[in-house]
Amino acid sequence: MLLQLFEQTLNGIQFGVMLFLIAAGLTLVFGIMNLINIAHGVLYMIGAYICASVISITGSFWQGFVAAIIGALVVGVVIEVLVFRRLYYRTHLDQVLATFGVTMFFNELVRIIWGPTAIYASMPSFLAGHVEIIPGAPFPIYRLTIIGAGLTAGLALYLVITYTRLGMLIRAGASNRAMIDALGVNIKLLYTVVFGIGAALAGFAGLMAGPLLTVESGMGNDMLILALVVITIGGVGSIRGALVASLMIGVIDAMGRSFLRPVFSSFLPQAAADAAAPAIASMLIYLTMALVLIFRPQGLFPPVTR
Amino acid sequence: MFFRSQHSFAIIMVLVLLAIVPPVAAAFNDDFYVGLATRVLIFAIAAISLDLIVGYAGMNSLGHAVYIGVGAYSVGILNFYGIDNGFIHFGVAILASALVALFIGASSVRTSGIHFIMISLAFGQMLYYLAVSVNTFGGDDGLRISRHSNFVVGTLRDPVVLYYVCFGILLVVLFTLHQLVESRFGMVLRAIKSNEARVVSVGISPYRYRLVGFVISGVVCGIAGALLANQNLFISPASMHWSRSGEILIMTILGGMGSLSGGILGAGIYVGLEYFLSRLTEHWQAIMGPIIVLVILFANRGVFGMLSATKRRRK
Numbered sequence: 001m002l003l004q005l006f007e008q009t010l011n012g013i014q015f016g017v018m019l020f021l022i023a024a025g026l027t028l029v030f031g032i033m034n035l036i037n038i039a040h041g042v043l044y045m046i047g048a049y050i051c052a053s054v055i056s057i058t059g060s061f062w063q064g065f066v067a068a069i070i071g072a073l074v075v076g077v078v079i080e081v082l083v084f085r086r087l088y089y090r091t092h093l094d095q096v097l098a099t100f101g102v103t104m105f106f107n108e109l110v111r112i113i114w115g116p117t118a119i120y121a122s123m124p125s126f127l128a129g130h131v132e133i134i135p136g137a138p139f140p141i142y143r144l145t146i147i148g149a150g151l152t153a154g155l156a157l158y159l160v161i162t163y164t165r166l167g168m169l170i171r172a173g174a175s176n177r178a179m180i181d182a183l184g185v186n187i188k189l190l191y192t193v194v195f196g197i198g199a200a201l202a203g204f205a206g207l208m209a210g211p212l213l214t215v216e217s218g219m220g221n222d223m224l225i226l227a228l229v230v231i232t233i234g235g236v237g238s239i240r241g242a243l244v245a246s247l248m249i250g251v252i253d254a255m256g257r258s259f260l261r262p263v264f265s266s267f268l269p270q271a272a273a274d275a276a277a278p279a280i281a282s283m284l285i286y287l288t289m290a291l292v293l294i295f296r297p298q299g300l301f302p303p304v305t306r
Numbered sequence: 307m308f309f310r311s312q313h314s315f316a317i318i319m320v321l322v323l324l325a326i327v328p329p330v331a332a333a334f335n336d337d338f339y340v341g342l343a344t345r346v347l348i349f350a351i352a353a354i355s356l357d358l359i360v361g362y363a364g365m366n367s368l369g370h371a372v373y374i375g376v377g378a379y380s381v382g383i384l385n386f387y388g389i390d391n392g393f394i395h396f397g398v399a400i401l402a403s404a405l406v407a408l409f410i411g412a413s414s415v416r417t418s419g420i421h422f423i424m425i426s427l428a429f430g431q432m433l434y435y436l437a438v439s440v441n442t443f444g445g446d447d448g449l450r451i452s453r454h455s456n457f458v459v460g461t462l463r464d465p466v467v468l469y470y471v472c473f474g475i476l477l478v479v480l481f482t483l484h485q486l487v488e489s490r491f492g493m494v495l496r497a498i499k500s501n502e503a504r505v506v507s508v509g510i511s512p513y514r515y516r517l518v519g520f521v522i523s524g525v526v527c528g529i530a531g532a533l534l535a536n537q538n539l540f541i542s543p544a545s546m547h548w549s550r551s552g553e554i555l556i557m558t559i560l561g562g563m564g565s566l567s568g569g570i571l572g573a574g575i576y577v578g579l580e581y582f583l584s585r586l587t588e589h590w591q592a593i594m595g596p597i598i599v600l601v602i603l604f605a606n607r608g609v610f611g612m613l614s615a616t617k618r619r620r621k
Contacts, residue, residue: 036420038552086603092420093366097559098602100552105595112589225431225548232424279439286432290413293425297417 003137008254010133014143016250017150021205023227023234023242024157025198031174031237032194033088038099039079040227041220042106043199047072047206048215049114052121061124065207072203073196075106080195085188103221111217121210146208153204154243157197161239170194174237229285233292235299244300249285256284317567324473324570328466340465341537346570346577347472348533351479353557353569355526360555361564362487363519364499365415366423368551369430372410373524375437375546376403377531382449382541392455392462396532403528404521406433411520416513418502430548437543448542455536462536472533476570479526483566486522495519556598 026040051068055061079102087095127145130138161167169190172180181187206220213219230249234241260281264273292300327343352374359365380399389395414425443449454462462468486492497505498512505512535541544550557576561568579597583590 030420036423083599083603090602092423093360093555093559094602096366096368096423097552097556098599100549100556101595101598101602103595104549104591104598108589108592108595112592221549225427228424229428232421232428236420236424275440275442279436282435282439283432286428286435289425289428293417293421294413297421 003134004258006134007137007139008258009251010139010143010147012251012254013247014146014250015254016247017147017154018205018209019223019226019230019250020154020243020246021150021201022223023230023246024154024239025201026224026227027231027234027237027239027242028170028194029198030231031239032170032177033084033191034177035084035088036092036095036099037084038096038224039102039106040099040198040202041222041224042103043072043076043202043220044206044209044223045106045110045215045217045220046075047203048121048210048213048219049110049119049206050203051207052119052210052215053114055122056119061126068207069200069203072206073200076199076202077192077196080192084195085191088191107217107221114217116217118214118216121215123211142211149208150205153201157201157239166193226285229289231299233289233299235302238299238301241299241301249288252288253281253285256281260284317570320567320570320574321477328469332466337465340469342577342581344465344469344472344537346574347469347476348530348537349554349557349577350570350573351472351476351530351533352527352554353561353573354476354479354483354566355523355530356554356558357561357563357566357569358483358487358526359519359523360558361566362492362499363495363516364418365426365516365520366419366555367426367520367523368423368548368555369410369426369428370523370527370554371546371548371550372406372430372433373403373527374531374534374550374554375433375541375543376406376524377528377533378535378541378545379437379443379449379531380528381455381532381535382451383443385451385453386443386449390453390456392457395455396529399528399532400525403524403531407521407524408517411517411524415516415520427548427551430546430551434543434546434548437546444542446543448540448544451535451539451541454539455532468533468536475529475533479529480567483522483526487566491515491518556601560601 022040022044025043026037029035029037029040047068050071051064054067055064058064083098083102087098090098123142127142129141131141131144132138133144159167161170169180169185172185173187173190173194177187180190205223209219209223226249227246230245231237231242233249234243234245261273261277264277264280268276324343324347328340331337331339331343352370355373356367356370359367377399380402381395384390384395384398410426410429414422414429417425437443438446454468460467462471487495494505494510494512494515498515502512534545553576557572558569559572560575561570561572579594580590583593587593
């Protein structure tokens with residue numbers, strides 16, 4: 001039981017780290033450009049597709065890795081320049097609907113290029129296998145790598161935002177857009193760069209998710225909703241909130257899926273427990289969000305705005 | 307009187323055209339278009355119900371397809387247990403959507419703006435996953451409905467009867483909601499949308515008004531869901547997915563927010579485009595997506611907004 005608990009916690013953290021990579025870009029873009037981007041899941045999907053197909057052509061994981069990140073970055077920058085740039089000063093409703101249209105387009109484009117059926121991404125061979133962190137509980141190396149890589153990316157993001165000139169501009173842009181524009185900073189370029197960072201992070205999450213999940217059209221949609229839940233719980237615009245909330249959501253989800261059934265069957269008849277457990281488990285994340293919002297409507301770590 | 311004067315001519319024309327769809331289709335011996343037009347009417351009801359909260363109360367719900375699902379599953383589940391009485395079907399659909407709207411509304415109408423969008427989205431997905439995980443009623447594969455709602459005097463089996471029932475309900479919804487938004491209640495809703503602080507300062511608590519508006523909107527959309535179940539004889543979780551909510555919202559925007567009757571045009575344009583493009587290519591969404599983007603970027607006041615002679619300056 002304890003070993004299973006340990007294993008599920010790690011699984012939850014791994015899922016949470018992936019969510020964080022998507023949520024970080026989403027919350028960064030919201031915090032600075034005030035844009036709510038439904039199409040962010042598209043970049044995750046594109047990362048997964050490009051990585052999987054480059055690996056199947058060249059056989060090299062690293063080429064797939066680089067191609068996926070560059071691909072997501074390029075697509076992100078192109079849609080920013082073509083569409084999103086015109087949306088920054090629109091209402092949130094307009095933003096949601098326009099980016100919804102962008103999502104529709106890319107989900108179908110992927111179907112045109114790669115076909116309607118799911119494709120499979122192979123795991124790099126040097127990351128296959130298991131490791132026993134505590135004796136008797138083998139854990140896949142690949143999932144551990146995701147945790148490590150995701151946390152590293154998160155740390156890098158934190159360092160860039162806190163200690164570099166670019167980060168200073170980003171923070172300044174988040175607190176007062178008009179002011180840094182007036183100070184002569186090229187705000188259009190800054191926005192494109194921020195959007196590119198978010199896109200690359202989402203692509204990174206996508207390429208790592210490939211071998212674990214099926215790579216198919218629309219795979220970004222569900223992750224996007226979860227990422228939206230994460231940034232709502234964490235406080236829209238807050239990177240720190242996104243990190244805490246994504247780990248929380250990841251662990252709650254993993255726990256719900258593996259432990260609700262045994263817990264329920266301890267006090268419910270077996271048939272009722274079998275029916276109720278998966279239903280409650282699939283709603284658990286949203287119930288958590290509702291609960292958080294009742295007590296803290298602005299999320300756990302609302303960013304300070306001026 | 308009945309409609310805003312500047313739109314009244316267009317609206318009456320549209321309604322007259324809709325009224326003669328079945329005989330015209332019969333003359334051309336093509337029943338298919340009755341089905342397509344029925345779909346337009348059903349989604350028009352949904353889009354109008356959404357307009358009540360988006361256009362008049364400023365609650366931008368991205369989870370409205372939930373009520374389509376609740377209404378349709380009410381019919382489907384009752385039928386699953388052998389009950390085909392239409393009064394029970396629609397009664398339960400109304401009651402169930404009211405309860406769901408009350409539950410979702412009670413915890414979400416306190417919030418506004420971006421938080422409201424996200425919460426409505428999250429609750430929508432919550433019910434979507436609930437429908438996926440309940441295997442008794444088909445889970446992910448959906449639920450077949452064996453019989454149409456039976457209203458003792460007749461059933462909704464005949465497509466033409468179903469069409470005119472939808473048309474009648476659309477007229478009733480349009481009239482009732484029009485009366486509602488012009489009433490004191492509607493004025494309070496619109497006042498909350500334009501300046502909540504002032505509403506509070508004159509001693510009105512916005513919460514109850516928003517919640518009641520939210521529930522009414524959910525109920526009307528639930529009726530649309532029950533009608534949809536009768537048309538398709540099938541319901542699956544896919545019809546309550548958030549992308550469906552997005553489509554209904556697009557219809558509302560296309561028709562023009564805050565115009566109620568615009569929902570008919572919005573639904574007509576969207577369903578029509580969907581039909582036309584999907585005959586053109588199976589990858590119709592690759593064309594629909596950019597169209598939506600262009601509409602939002604350049605015509606987000608809707609068709610009526612563009613037709614309207616009084617051009618208000620956009621903010």
